[in-house]
C-alpha cells in the first residue's frame with residue numbers, strides 16, 4: 001500500500017467533528033477503498049478545551065490554522081471553518097500555493113474565490129476539492145464533473161438549502177412558527193454560523209454559483225445571482241399555495257442562453273405537488289440537471305448535518321488518496337468562459353402575487369387596473385377579508401397567466417407608493 005495520506009483539519013464544529021468520527025469508525029474500509037490509509041496529523045479550532053465527543057489526544061494542536069500550510073508532515077489541509085475570507089481563505093491560499101491539497105466544505109469561500117483558488121491549484125498541481133460545499137452529502141459535484149461530463153447541461157435547478165427546506169416543510173406540515181423552526185434547524189446543526197445566510201437565500205446562492213460554473217463551464221459569478229429569501233412567506237401563502245395545488249420551496253435555478261447569457265436566481269417558487277421537488281422535505285436537498293444526452297438527472301439526499309457532510313469531505317480525501325487530479329471546475333481555468341448576466345425581463349412564467357391592503361372600497365380595482373395597464377393577465381384571484389368590518393388590512397392573492405416577468409415588474413412599479421398597499425407585494429413564480 002502507498003504511503004499514508006496525511007491530513008490536517010481546521011475547524012472542529014458540526015462538520016469537523018463528524019469527519020473525525022467518520023475516519024475513526026470507517027477507517028479500514030476507507031483505507032481499502034482509497035488504496036492507502038488517511039491519517040489525521042493535526043487539528044485546529046477556536047477552543048482547545050471544548051468537549052466535542054471526539055478524542056483529540058492523538059493529534060497535534062495548532063492555535064493558528066494557517067501553520068498547517070508550512071508543515072512538511074501534512075499532504076492535504078481540510079478546511080471546515082467557514083467564512084468567505086478570513087483565516088479559511090488565508091489557509092487555502094497558502095496551502096495551495098505551497099503545493100498541498102485542499103478539501104473544503106466552504107461554499108462561501110468557493111463562490112467568492114473559487115476561480116483564484118482553482119488557478120493556484122493548477123499552478124502548483126495540487127488538488128482542490130469541495131464536494132461538501134454543494135448540497136452536503138449529495139455527490140452532485142462529482143455527478144456533474146464525472147458522471148454527466150459528456151453532456152451539455154442546459155439547465156440546473158433545485159433545493160439547495162437544508163435549513164430553508166426544513167423551515168418551509170415544517171411550516172407546511174405542522175403550521176409551525178417561522179422563528180421556532182429556525183431555532184430547531186440551528187440546534188440540529190443545519191444552519192450557517194449566521195443563519196441570515198440561509199433564510200435570505202445567500203447560502204443557496206453560493207451553491208448555485210458553483211453549480212452553474214460546473215454545469216456550464218462559465219466563470220463563477222456569485223455577485224450576479226439574484227437572491228430572495230423566505231422571510232416574507234406567511235402561513236397564508238402556504239395555505240393559498242396548497243389550495244391551488246402547490247407547495248412553496250426555495251429554489252436555485254440557473255441556465256445559459258444560446259448567446260451565452262447566464263441566468264442565476266434563488267427565490268421561493270410555487271412547485272406543483274406532482275413535481276419531484278415538491279416531495280422533498282426537511283433538510284433534504286435535491287438538484288435537477290438537464291443534460292442533452294443524459295436527459296433529466298435528479299440528485300437527492302441530505303444537504304446538511306454532520307454525517308452527510310463528513311461523508312462528502314472524506315469522499316474527496318479518498319479521491320485525492322487515489323491520485324485523482326481532476327480540474328476543480330471540470331475545465332482548465334483558462335477554459336472557463338466569462339458570461340454576461342441575463343436580463344430576466346424576457347423570461348416567461350406564471351406568478352403568484354400577494355398584496356396586504358387596506359380594507360376599503362376601490363383597492364381591488366386599483367390593483368387590477370395596474371395589472372391591466374401593464375398587460376398582465378390574471379388567471380385567478382382570492383381575497384381573505386376580515387369576518388366583519390374591523391378595518392384591519394386584508395390579504396389579496398392572485399395568480400397570473402403565463403407572461404414575461406417584465407409585465408409583473410411594470411404592474412408593481414405602477415402600484416409603488418400606493419396608499420392602499422400596507423406592505424411591499426410578494427411575488428413568487430410558479431415552477432414550470
Ligand SMILES: NC(=O)C1=CN([C@@H]2O[C@H](COP(=O)(O)OP(=O)(O)OC[C@H]3O[C@@H](n4cnc5c(N)ncnc54)[C@H](O)[C@@H]3O)[C@@H](O)[C@H]2O)C=CC1
Nearest residue numbers: 011012013014015045046080081082105106189304305309
Ligand atoms: N453544518 C452543515 O450542515 C454544513 C456545513 N457546511 C460548511 O462547513 C463549514 C463548517 O460548518 P460547521 O461545522 O457547521 O460550522 P461550526 O460553526 O459548527 O464549526 C466551525 C469550526 O471552526 C472553528 N473556527 C471558526 N472560526 C475560527 C477561527 N477564526 N480560527 C479557528 N477556528 C475557527 C470553530 O471553533 C469550530 O470548530 C462551513 O463552511 C459551512 O458552510 C457545508 C455543508 C453542510
Ligand SMILES: N[C@@H](CC=O)C(=O)O
Nearest residue numbers: 161162163190192304
Ligand atoms: N446551512 C446549510 C448547510 C449546508 O450547506 C443548509 O442549511 O443547507
Ligand code: NA
Nearest residue numbers: 131134136138
Ligand atoms: Na455535495
